[in-house]
Amino acid sequence: MNLIPWRNKRESEGGELSPMVALRNEVDRLFDSFVREPFGSLEWPSWGGGQWSPAVDVTENDKEVTVCAELPGIEPKDIEVSVVGNQLILSGEKKESTETKSKGVYQSETRYGSFRRTIPLPDGVDTEKVDARYTNGVLTLRLPKTPQAASKRIEVKVT
Amino acid sequence: MDSENTITKPAAEEAAMAERTRCGCCYRPNVDILEQGDELLVRADVPGAKSDSIDIHFEDGTLEIRAEVPPRYEGREEFLLREYGVGDYYRTFQVSEAIDSGKISANYADGVLTLHLPKAEALKPRKIAVDAS
Structure with a gap:
């Protein structure tokens, strides 16, 4: 065991x-x-009301936990990342551009309005050192593991 | 899953697989299409694509959007949650309006591709002068 x-x-x-x-x-x-x-x-109606939540990928390797979310069309300043206990909270708002509101709309598939997503984090993550980057509509959060968690590998010796 | 409103992206049904050299799933980008004065505005969500890997083709009223997305994972990591796929985007549209194909312009920011398709001159209202002879 x-x-x-x-x-x-x-x-x-x-x-x-x-x-x-x-x-x-x-x-x-x-x-x-x-x-x-x-x-x-x-197709979701684009009346802007109601909350939506972005789909996320959470991966883990020896050194860190990575959370990736596709958030196209959202300004980085409108994205808020916070950690409460062992929960990572992504929230923010996708603002509807003025032309969407005023002009003739043929087709609308994207969702506007505020979003929120809570992601449970595994133990052993250093929540003080979260690195958040937004590139080409993809938000990538890197959460390094604490040294204790990163080195929890038991070597089996051959005798 | 803390909400039923989690956004997912559908797989592209019309993807031209024969022309694809890379394996993996191809996705259908979500779009907004608006009419704005003398032009049509198409906004497509292609997060993860780089601006130089987006290919837009317009011919005979068919608009084709293709965007390559580089792999996001190395393959050595373990997935704790996997809710969306990473892959190229492909989608085609039949545009019924006459479009001045020479003046189509596109820009890309924050994962959103915006296409401006100006209507052809023939469609714009025009006043025709009558020559008196």
Whole structure:
């Protein structure tokens, strides 16, 4: 049991059940996305009201956790990133340009208005050193792991 | 999933696969199309694309937008959440209005491609002088 390199302490305290819990969460997530997908391609009305949330990718390697969100057409100053406890909060507003409001609209598929997304962070992330960059409409957040979390790899010695 | 309003992007159904040299999924960019005075304005969301990798083609009333997106991940990382795919964008439109193809202009900022398609002179109202002979 102790030889299994596990991601963090809290999860390993869940005992043998935690891989099952992880699997169940994964199935739930796939089910959710499958149910939502047919509706995801619907055209949203552009009345600007209502909140939307951007889709995110969260990846992890030995050194850091990376969060990527596609936020096209949003000025970097309108994006707010904050960390509360172990939750990363992305919020902001996609402003509707004046011409969208006043001119004849043939087709409208993009969503305007305020957005908000809360992303749970794994343990062992140094939330003081978050690096946020916005390039070509993609927001990339790099959250380095704490030295303790980064070096939690157990070497198996051959005797 | 904290909201049912999470924005996703659909896969491009009309992608010309035979012309693609890179593997991976091709996506259909979301667009807004507006009529603005003497021109049509097309705004397409192509986040991740670089301005020099966007290809716009207009011929016989068909507007074709193609944008290459470089891979965002190295392949060594583990995904904790994966809600959207990264890949090229492709979409075509049939434009019924007569467009002055020589004057089409485009600019790209913050992941949004904006195309200005000016209407052809023939469509603009014109006063015709009558010569008295």
